[in-house]
Amino acid sequence: MPIYSFQKGVGVESIPLQVHPYAKKMMTARKYVPLWYFLPDAVTKAKDRSKDSLVGSHTVRASPNAIPDSRLSWPQVMRAKSAFLNTLRLGAWPDDHISMFAAFYINMDMHSELQEQDGDQVMAHYHAEMRLAWYDAMERKEPFDLSVISNRVLAESRREIVKQRQEKTLKDIQAATALMEARVDAKLQKLSQITSTPPFPSPRQSSGKARQTPYPSTSPRKASRQPDNPNFQRSFRDLNQAPLTRCHRCLGRDRHDVRHCSRTSLWNRKRGVTCKWNKQGFLEITSGTNAGLELCADWQRRNGCTSKAHPEKHRCSGCTSSSHGASSCPEGE
Structure with a gap:
């Protein structure tokens, strides 16, 4: 560092500004x-x-x-x-x-x-x-x-700040949603440990997927809620809710559980039954060219079925004839 001269008797009143x-x-x-x-x-x-x-x-x-x-x-x-x-x-x-x-x-x-x-x-x-x-x-x-x-640059700065604020708001919402879903998942898991019934799917698990129902669309419970639907079929297992004149499986009139009729032959035991209960609670033909065909429950009643959406299902559950239902079957009791 070089040496500089100074003026004797002249000092400073304050320390000069310190800068980085x-x-x-x-x-x-x-x-x-x-x-x-x-x-x-x-x-x-x-x-x-x-x-x-x-x-x-x-x-x-x-x-x-x-x-x-x-x-x-x-x-x-x-x-x-x-x-x-x-x-x-x-x-x-x-x-x-x-x-x-x-x-x-x-x-x-x-x-x-x-x-x-x-x-x-x-x-x-x-x-x-x-x-x-x-x-x-x-x-x-x-x-x-x-x-x-510059008003133009100032306007651009305002748009940038608005954009940043919107992005921050979106991130805050996403974070809050994730936290809420995590809490829901934790509560459902805790509930599943207390009860034997599995918990319902969380919002995260069900997001973007079709909501699953405990019964298929052809189930008796769901079908019974849609009497105004022209394509709906009433389950055979709901038949005990109305006065029955004839069992649609064995064609008998005696008192028995028509919802789960397990007889292997007709009421008069002249021949075997032609239908069985499927998993959805409907009767389906077990043999012949129409084996596996699910039958319309309304068609078996006295008034029949007026729907034209499933004519192939309009067959008698007692003899598989397409000219009548179980209530009018000549082989019935």
Whole structure:
């Protein structure tokens, strides 16, 4: 370090402004430096560093803790701008340039945008975009008056902040939904451990899939709820809910469980039955060319079935004839 002369009897009233070494280096070279370096935290670190050692400008590096202008809040921008303006003289900027930077911050601080919703975020975004753009333009030797507020850039900043807010809201909703589903799953698992009945599928498990029902569409329980459906068939096992004149399987009139008639022959034992109960609770033919055919329950009744949706099922469950149902079968009791 060279030795400089001093004027005897002339001191200083205050310690000169301490600046982060990297910021000092960049400001002296008139280069862009993030405004974070002028915040009190960065200045404090610069003071501590200056107490420990004297660092040459050639060894100065950017701080790993530095935050880009785009992530600074508006209060942070306002807190750091004074130190930034005072440091401009390190680069020997002309007075009109220093005045331009000062007017830049004054005009932003007095702009009506700050009175709008999210106005401070919009203005902080505008500051980051415009200050970097000015230094880029200076590198191209095409500087502009930074103090003039660009309404177009300000509108773009507002759209960006609105977009960020919407994305954050969506993420919050997704996180809340995931948390709710996790709680529901935990409660259902706990419930399944207490009861022997398996739990219903959780919202996550049933999402995007057709809801499963405990009975197929042709089941007697579901069919009995749709008497107005022209294609519906009433289950044979619901027949005990109305007065029965004849069992549709054995064609007998004696008292027995017609829902689960297990006789292997007709009521008069002249021949075997022609149908059996299937898993859905309907009768189906067991032999012949129509083996496996599920029969219409209404067709077996005295009034028959008026639906034309399944004519192939209109056969007698006692003799498989298509001319009548079980209630009118000549082989019945």
